[in-house]
Every structure is written in structure tokens, then in C-alpha cells.
Amino acid sequence: MQNVEKIIEILKKTVPEHPYRSHNPFHILIATIISQRTKDEVTYTVANKLFAKFPRPKDLKNASEEEIAKLIYPAGFYRQKAKKIKEVARIIDEEYEGKVPGDIDELLKLPGVGRKTANIVLARGFGKKAIAVDVHVHRISNRLGWVHTRTPEETERELMKIIPKKYWGEINSLLVMFGRTICRPVKPKCEICPIKEYCEYYRSHANSQSS
């Protein structure tokens, strides 16, 4: 699988950059919680509004759940998320001196933080080597034939074997954008895909379908 590095380099030149460029770990964490089962444009809009009003853990801790819920309303799951966001802010302010922990086990203790969210915070917020597997990474890795897996955990383990470590932190952003623009869940745009020649899915569907 020497191709993996080549494929990633092609994607890096072709795929648009991930639009959420904050490197503030707390903002990454809260924005990622908001993003769960939510379209990303909506996520950025409401996250920016939220941080404009309550930028620091201490600010969000002191905000009311109703106030938070109102600001993130369009993202859906707003009551649940508002409660989690307030509690996460409180824990970080009171138990971690206002700093998001850069450790997977500590992150997983936070409400609303599962494996995917924790890995995104580590990768994007701290620049650590962590592979965050969401539906895009899972789908695309299987389509390409990099893995043949059923669960995200399994995908994460297998990807760690075949993706060079230097790409771990950015593979999620890259594949999410690739998945949005080209390798969509339904009707992937294989005609214009820059890596179709390396794709198992494309080879097996090359004759039968184009749309």
C-alpha cells in the first residue's frame, strides 16, 4: 500500500481546505460537540455566534442553558447539546484550570465527548497524532479498499496500520471535505474524482454506473 501516501498527496492538492480553522482547543471541542449529526455550515454559523458572546470556558459556565440553546438552536439536539456544553465548560474551568486536557482518557470523561470528538480535538486542537473516524472517513476508507470494516473502531485500528503517521492528524479534515465535495454517500462524483484510478469502488462500478 505505498499508494496511500500518493493518494493523500493528490487529495491535499485537490480538495478544498476545511473551513473551520480555529486552533483554540476549547473552541474546537465545543464546535465539534455542536457538529454532531449536524451539517457543518450550520455548525460554523452557530459556533461563531456562541463564541462571540461566550468565548471562554468561564463565560459558558456562567451562561444559562436556555441562552446557549437559543444560540445553537438551528444545529438541532439543542437542549441536549446546551446542557453538555455548559457542563463541559464548568468541568474545564473548575477541574482543568480553564485548559482543555490534551489526553484521550480525560477527554472521554467529558459529557458529549465520544471517540470521534476526542480524536478531532487531539488532532485539530493539539496537533497530536490521532485518527478521528467519522462516517466520511469510514465510508471512504472502505470504498477505496484501504480497509474492509464494519465499525469505526475497527476502521481506526486498521487505518493506523496503513496510513503514515505524519498524516494521522489531517486525514479526518481531508476526507471529510473530500466526502462532501466528491465522494458523497450517495451518487459520488466518480467522473471528476482525482483518485478514481486507485479506488476499489470505482473499479467495481466502472461499467455499470456513472451517476
Next chain:
DNA sequence: AAAACGGGGGC
């Protein structure tokens, strides 16, 4: 293992 949370957008 399945249900529940949820508004917005694509078709």
C-alpha cells in the same frame, strides 16, 4: 442492539 434527541436541506 435499538431508541432517542432535532432543525435544516436535498430531492
Next chain:
DNA sequence: GCCCCAGTTTT
């Protein structure tokens, strides 16, 4: 009008 979407938590 139906179905899916940067998942996590509860049943």
C-alpha cells in the same frame, strides 16, 4: 413529504 446529516447517551 420523506430521508439523511462532523454522534453520544440512555434504555
